[in-house]
Amino acid sequence: xxxxxxxxxxxxxxxxxxxxxxxxxxxxxxxxxxxxxxxxxxxxxxxxxxxxxxxxxxxxxxxxxxxxxxxxxxxxxxxxxxxxxxxxxxxxxxxxxxxxxxxxxxxxxxxxxxxxxxxxxxxxxxxxxxxxxxxxxxxxxxxxxxxxxxxxxxxxxxxxxxxxxxxxxxxxxxxxxxxxxxxxxxxxxxxxxxxxxxxxxxxxxxxxxxxxxxxxxxxxxxxxxxxxxxxxxxxxxxxxxxxxxxxxxxxxxxxxxxxxxxxxxxxxxxxxxxxxxxxxxxxxxxxxxxxxxxxxxxxxxxxxxxxxxxxxxxxxxxxxxxxxxxxxxxxxxxxxxxxxxxxxxxxxxxxxxxxxxxxxxxxxxxxxxxxxxxxxxxxxxxxx
Numbered sequence: 001x002x003x004x005x006x007x008x009x010x011x012x013x014x015x016x017x018x019x020x021x022x023x024x025x026x027x028x029x030x031x032x033x034x035x036x037x038x039x040x041x042x043x044x045x046x047x048x049x050x051x052x053x054x055x056x057x058x059x060x061x062x063x064x065x066x067x068x069x070x071x072x073x074x075x076x077x078x079x080x081x082x083x084x085x086x087x088x089x090x091x092x093x094x095x096x097x098x099x100x101x102x103x104x105x106x107x108x109x110x111x112x113x114x115x116x117x118x119x120x121x122x123x124x125x126x127x128x129x130x131x132x133x134x135x136x137x138x139x140x141x142x143x144x145x146x147x148x149x150x151x152x153x154x155x156x157x158x159x160x161x162x163x164x165x166x167x168x169x170x171x172x173x174x175x176x177x178x179x180x181x182x183x184x185x186x187x188x189x190x191x192x193x194x195x196x197x198x199x200x201x202x203x204x205x206x207x208x209x210x211x212x213x214x215x216x217x218x219x220x221x222x223x224x225x226x227x228x229x230x231x232x233x234x235x236x237x238x239x240x241x242x243x244x245x246x247x248x249x250x251x252x253x254x255x256x257x258x259x260x261x262x263x264x265x266x267x268x269x270x271x272x273x274x275x276x277x278x279x280x281x282x283x284x285x286x287x288x289x290x291x292x293x294x295x296x297x298x299x300x301x302x303x304x305x306x307x308x309x310x311x312x313x314x315x316x317x318x319x320x321x322x323x324x325x326x327x328x329x330x331x332x333x334x335x336x337x338x339x340x341x342x343x344x345x346x347x348x349x350x351x352x353x354x355x356x357x358x359x360x361x362x363x364x365x366x367x368x369x370x371x372x373x374x375x376x377x378x379x380x381x382x383x384x
Contacts (some may be wrong), residue, residue, distance in 0.1 A: 001017075001372075002014050002015065002016055002102060002375070003015045003016075003017060003370065003373060003374065004377075004382060005268045005351035005352075005354070005355060005377075006347055006348050006351055006377075006380075006382060007089070007348055007351070007352075008301060008348045009383065012249065012382070015370070016043040016374075017061075017358055017366055017369070017370045018358045018359065018361060018366050019169050019366055019367075020361070020366065021361045021362070021363055021364050021366055022280060022283075022360070022361035023361075023363070023364065024072070024280055024282065024283040024347065025337055026071045026072050026073065026282075027072075027073065027282070027283075027286050028073070028286070028287065029073050029208045030073055030282075030285050030289060031289045032285070032288055032289045033224075033244065033259060033266070033268050033269065033285055033288065034075065034248070035074050035075060035268065035269045035270075035274065035281070035282075035285055036074065036075040036076065036077040036111070036113060036248065036270040036271070036274070037047075037069050037074045037075070037076060037271065037272075037274035037275050037277060037278055037281075038077040038271065038272045038274075039065060039066055039069060039077070039078065039275055040065070040079045040111075040275055040319055040322050040323055040326065041060035041062050041089060041097065041338060042057065042058045042062045042065060042323075042326075042332045043055070043056060043057065043058060043337050043338045044056040044057060044058045045058070045333075045334040045336040045337045046368065047296060050340075051088075051224045051339050053342040054090055054092065054093060054137050055088050055089045055090065055093045055244045055338040055339065056338075057089075057093065057096075057097070057338070058084075058332075059100060061332050061333070062097070062100075062101075063100060063101065063104045063329055065326065065332070066078075066101055066104060066105070066108075066110070067104070067108055067110075068278065068331060069275075070105070070108050070110030070111075071112075071331060072278050072279050072282040072286075072305075073282050073286075073338050074274060074278055074281070074282055075110065075111035075113065076101065076105065076110060076113075077112075077113050077114075077115070077149065077270050078097060078098055078101045078102075078112055078113070078114045078115065079094040079095075079097050079098050079101075079114050079115040079148065079185070080115045080149070080151070080272075080374050081115060081151045081152065081186055081257055082189065085115065085117060085119050085151075086334060087336055088160050088319075088337070088338035088339030088341060089138070090119070090120075094115070094119070095137075095140050097378050098114045098140055098141055098144050099140070099144050099378075100337060101114070101146075102114065102141075102144035102145050102146040103144070105145075105146070106145060108171070108259040109352075111152070112146045112147070112150050113147040113148070113152045113182060113270075114141040114144070114146040114147070114148060114149060115141075115149045115184075116129050116134060116137040116138045116148045116149060116150050116151060116181075117133075117134070117137060117151040117153055118134055118137070118138075118142050118153040118154070118155045118156065119132035119133075119150075119154070120133055120137075121133050121155045122180060124158065124159075124252055125155045125158075125159055125168060126159055127156075127159050127160070127165055127168070129155075130153060130155045130156045130159055130169060131169050131172055131173070133153075133155065134150070134153070134169070134173055136172065137175070138150075138176075138177065138190055142177075142178050142179070145181065147180075147181065147182065147222070148177060148179070148181040148182070148252060149167035149181065149182040149184055149225065149270075150170070150173060150181050150182070150183050150184060151181075151184045151186065152184055152185065152186040152191070152194050152197055154191070154193040154194065156169060156373075157193060157194050157195070157196065157197055158193075158199060160199060162203075162244065163199030163200065163209040163212075164199075165199070165218070166197075166198050166199055166209055166212060166213065167209065167212060170183075170213045171213065171216060174213070174216075174217040174220040174221065174236050175220070177220050178221035179263050180220050180221055181220065181221065181222060182221075182222055182223050182224065182225055182248060182270070183210075183213070183214070183223075183224045183225070184224070184225040184227070184250070185198070185224065185225070185226050185227065185228065186250075187227055187228040187229065189228075189313070190227055190316055191316060198210050203228070203230075203233065205235075206261045207237060210224075210237075211240055213235075214241065214242060214245060215228040216221075218242040218244065218245060219348070222245070222246060223245055223246030223247060223248050223268065224237075224245065224246070224248065225248040225249075225250045226238075226247065226248070226249065226250055226251065227250030227251065227317075228251070229251055229252070229253050229254075230251070231253075231254035231257065231258060234247065234249060234251060234254075234258060234267065235262075236250070237260070237373075238265055239264055239265065243312065246268050247265075247267045247268065248265035248267065248268045248269060248270040249268070249269050249270070249271065250270055250271060250272075251271075252271055252308075252310075252311045252318070253304070253305045253307065253308055253311065254302065254304075254372060255269060255271055255273065255300070255304075255307070256297050256300040256301050256303075257297075259285075259288070259296075259300075260288065260293045260296055260297055261293075261313070263377070269281075271304070272311070272318055272319070272322065273306075273307040275312070275322045275326070276306075276310075276321075276322055276326065276329070276362060277303055277306075277307075277355065277362070279288055280299065280300075280303065280360065280361075280362065281300065281303075283299060284296050284299035284300040287299060295362065301359060302360060305356055306353065306356040306357055306360065307351055309321070309349075309353060309356060310322065310353060317341065317344040317345060319337070319341065320337065320341050320342060320344040320345045320347060321349070321350070321353045323335065323337050323341075323342070324342070324345075324350055324353060324354075325353060325354075325357050327361065327372060328354060328357070328368075328369040328372050328373060329353065329362065329365075329369065330364060330365055330368050331366060331367075335376070346383075347376075347377075347380045349365065351373075351377075354369070354373050357369075
């Protein structure tokens with residue numbers, strides 16, 4: 001049946017929902033790329049909370065979503081800055097998430113890497129306090145058996161006087177890390193508080209400092225995750241990495257070309273968009289495993305329009321669209337978010353996200369997705 005979807009100008013347009021999904025199926029582990037999805041958490045819809053109170057998490061549904069990703073061969077990037085932290089999930093909740101998800105990963109045989117930051121600091125902090133906060137979180141990740149992702153720190157950005165402070169803090173953490181970690185460079189488009197990270201707002205100067213950190217401890221750096229939404233800068237950076245250090249793209253605008261790579265190399269992936277794209281992304285990577293770059297691009301290129309839509313400014317609210325699509329796909333029973341962030345995007349935004357995802361065949365049950373979209377439209381007063 002025809003749906004009438006609102007556009008950005010307040011008009012309704014007719015849309016005929018798809019009737020058949022693509023229905024990719026689980027398969028063998030990937031051989032050519034390491035791929036993580038930054039997975040969202042599922043809120044408890046029955047909890048009596050407010051947006052500024054500690055997050056109430058539906059642990060059963062949250063862990064079930066991770067099993068869904070693992071079943072398709074993707075790794076899970078847990079307790080990440082853009083996916084959960086700083087906007088609803090505090091350090092206590094993130095620590096519990098790390099412990100629960102790491103235990104579930106061990107039981108399911110899934111790969112997991114967990115974010116390590118400093119968000120337990122709630123006010124101004126000096127470098128010693130920043131380092132201690134990182135150490136506390138690193139210990140939780142390592143004790144759980146998960147690989148650590150050293151995330152960018154708002155507190156460090158505020159306390160650091162220049163590149164030498166980043167070299168000192170990161171050098172200390174890398175020396176004490178039990179296993180090689182992933183370093184995460186998150187740009188200010190995701191978090192404005194990270195402007196000037198690595199000691200400079202000049203990205204060339206910041207890149208040099210970032211590379212200096214890696215060059216001093218190449219044995220302790222498994223890879224880097226770059227989230228700057230600048231494909232050429234990522235390519236230039238990965239070509240300068242020491243041998244054996246991977247580049248994990250975090251570019252949700254240019255991921256097909258970056259993962260496919262060129263004659264000088266390629267990027268692995270740690271992406272928020274691989275939360276809703278999980279099964280389709282896995283299918284594409286398995287095609288790439290055969291050496292078929294054109295087939296990989298044919299599957300993944302059409303998804304970029306959806307990704308750019310979900311990650312449009314303000315980019316940090318992309319997770320609202322991610323959870324919305326998980327609800328439409330039947331991967332959770334409700335559209336309620338930690339911190340009340342289901343309100344962070346407009347009805348026209350949701351309508352376009354539904355249309356793009358449905359066109360791609362992302363919904364295992366298109367009829368269920370249509371019914372839930374109708375319910376949302378009705379809630380907003382669209383009754384035809």
